[in-house]
Amino acid sequence: MKKQLSFAHLSLPTALFFCFTAFAWSNDVPKELAERIDKVIQKVHDRSLRSDVNTPWAVMHAVVAFEKGLEVFDVGEGKNINAIDYLTRHAKFEGKLIYQDVNGIPTLKTRGKGDKSFLVQDHVDQYLFAYADAGVDLDREILSRTGRKFTVNDKLKFAKKGFKDDQELGWTLVAVSTYLSFDEKWEADSGKKYRTEDVMALAIQRDPRRETEGGPHHLYGVAYALDKYLEQGGKLKGTWKDARKYLDKYVALTKEYQQDDGAFSASVFFRATRPRTPRHLVSTTGHALEWMSLALSPEELKQAWVLDAIERLVTDLEKFPTEVFSDGGLYHAAHALRRFSEATGG
Numbered sequence: 001m002k003k004q005l006s007f008a009h010l011s012l013p014t015a016l017f018f019c020f021t022a023f024a025w026s027n028d029v030p031k032e033l034a035e036r037i038d039k040v041i042q043k044v045h046d047r048s049l050r051s052d053v054n055t056p057w058a059v060m061h062a063v064v065a066f067e068k069g070l071e072v073f074d075v076g077e078g079k080n081i082n083a084i085d086y087l088t089r090h091a092k093f094e095g096k097l098i099y100q101d102v103n104g105i106p107t108l109k110t111r112g113k114g115d116k117s118f119l120v121q122d123h124v125d126q127y128l129f130a131y132a133d134a135g136v137d138l139d140r141e142i143l144s145r146t147g148r149k150f151t152v153n154d155k156l157k158f159a160k161k162g163f164k165d166d167q168e169l170g171w172t173l174v175a176v177s178t179y180l181s182f183d184e185k186w187e188a189d190s191g192k193k194y195r196t197e198d199v200m201a202l203a204i205q206r207d208p209r210r211e212t213e214g215g216p217h218h219l220y221g222v223a224y225a226l227d228k229y230l231e232q233g234g235k236l237k238g239t240w241k242d243a244r245k246y247l248d249k250y251v252a253l254t255k256e257y258q259q260d261d262g263a264f265s266a267s268v269f270f271r272a273t274r275p276r277t278p279r280h281l282v283s284t285t286g287h288a289l290e291w292m293s294l295a296l297s298p299e300e301l302k303q304a305w306v307l308d309a310i311e312r313l314v315t316d317l318e319k320f321p322t323e324v325f326s327d328g329g330l331y332h333a334a335h336a337l338r339r340f341s342e343a344t345g346g
Contacts, residue, residue: 170221214268262308286333
């Protein structure tokens, strides 16, 4: 049910301003555009996933986009398997299950020098982020190479113990704001104690341009955690008020550097730059829309400049086969469109 706007407590000039603003943002997403969004989301969803073709990293990105509603054809098993079950119990790297049992800790190989471990996990807590964002329960079972069984909760415990101030924070923010209460405090191996708010405080001190892919994943984590906090009745003050300002700053830069055709800048927050190819456009515009689908309100998402970006993204997704796009760019774009559609009532 949509909330009814009330301006009775405001002065007349202020009430008139908000009435005008609400009217300007009250239009629904054009029906034709909404239908096109649905079709390209389905197009990406229908892309087949196979254990002998798609890396665990690619399947993890597909889970980010489609959560629990996706299957992978496991060649070894000779059948389709739910994508989350596949990642937690069946996915292999170099012929072995991806989860290792390292001193009783469920461990994933993560990008290292001189190896291909990025084909499993590219960033610390990336799988935990995917599980949290997809609503995977903490008691979900994980099977390791030794046959030992763990749970997602075991991964969470490991993430809390291993947390460091200087690690990437976007992925971790999604996990802790999903799985922990906001007043819960934990102690890392360093001896330092943290709450989710402390992780947020670290995050908003960062220059997102120095983060992965120029900042969209970092900003997604900030926006996601702020949303969760407010959903649970948190007040917009202190660190959380600063987080709102932090997001607003980069929304403004995204709008400032937007291209005339609606695409967002290929240089993210550095300057206004045109994407070089459809592959580049879908990745950069999709990543930007993904974090802004959370950072903007449903009404703000219906503003013309956002709809222009949606239109531009959808056009290239319609025009080219999915093989043209990178796995990460494609699935983050689909995730952005799903988030946008859900937020705006599509």
